Amino acid sequence: MIKGFxxxxxxxxxxxxxxxxxxxxxxxxxxxxxxxxSLQGRGGFWxxxxxxxxxxxxxxxxxxxxTKAHLAYExxxxxxxxxxxxxxxxxxxxxxxxxxxDRFEFRxxxxxxxxxxxxxx
Numbered sequence: 001m002i003k004g005f006x007x008x009x010x011x012x013x014x015x016x017x018x019x020x021x022x023x024x025x026x027x028x029x030x031x032x033x034x035x036x037x038s039l040q041g042r043g044g045f046w047x048x049x050x051x052x053x054x055x056x057x058x059x060x061x062x063x064x065x066x067t068k069a070h071l072a073y074e075x076x077x078x079x080x081x082x083x084x085x086x087x088x089x090x091x092x093x094x095x096x097x098x099x100x101x102d103r104f105e106f107r108x109x110x111x112x113x114x115x116x117x118x119x120x121x
Contacts (some may be wrong), residue, residue, distance in 0.1 A: 007046070007053035008071055012110045014058040017045060023109050024056065027088045049073065064111030072115035078102045081116050 012020045024030050030047040043058035054071070075081050082092055085106055093105040095115065103117040 005052050007055050009055040009057050010071065010108075010112045011057045011059035011062060011064070012044070012112075014043060014060050016110065017043065017056075017058070019109060020056055021045065024054075027084065027090070030054070064113075065107065068113065070105070070113035070115055072103075072117050075116045075118050078104065078116055078118035 021032065024047050025032050030049060033046040033048055033053060035044075035046050044056050047054050047056065073081075079102075082104055085092055090106050090109075093107075095103045095105045097103075098117075100120055101117050102120055103115055105113060105115045108114055
C-alpha cells in the first residue's frame with residue numbers, strides 16, 4: 001500500500017525563513033522548490049532531498065532541542081558534509097555506532113535534530 005515518503009516536515013520559528021534558506025539551501029545545498037500558491041501564505045518553504053521533499057514550516061512555542069525526533073540524510077561523503085558543517089559553525093555530535101554505516105548528528109540553527117549517514121562498502 002505505501003510506496004515511500006513523499007515528504008517530511010520540520011518547523012522553524014515564524015519569521016526565520018531567510019535564515020533557514022541560508023542554512024538549508026546554502027550550507028546543505030538543497031534546491032528550493034516552488035510552493036503552491038494556495039500554501040504560500042502559511043510561511044515556510046520546501047526543498048528537494050533526493051527523490052523526496054522536505055517541507056520547512058513555521059511554528060512558534062516549540063523547543064526543538066528537547067526531542068529525539070529527527071531526519072536522517074543519506075549522504076555520499078559523510079566526511080565532506082561533516083567538514084562543511086564545522087566550517088559553518090555547526091556543532092557536530094557523535095552518534096552511537098551502527099554496523100555498516102558511518103554517521104553523525106547535529107542540530108540545525110533552530111534546534112532540529114539531524115543525522116547524516118553513509119553506508120560503508
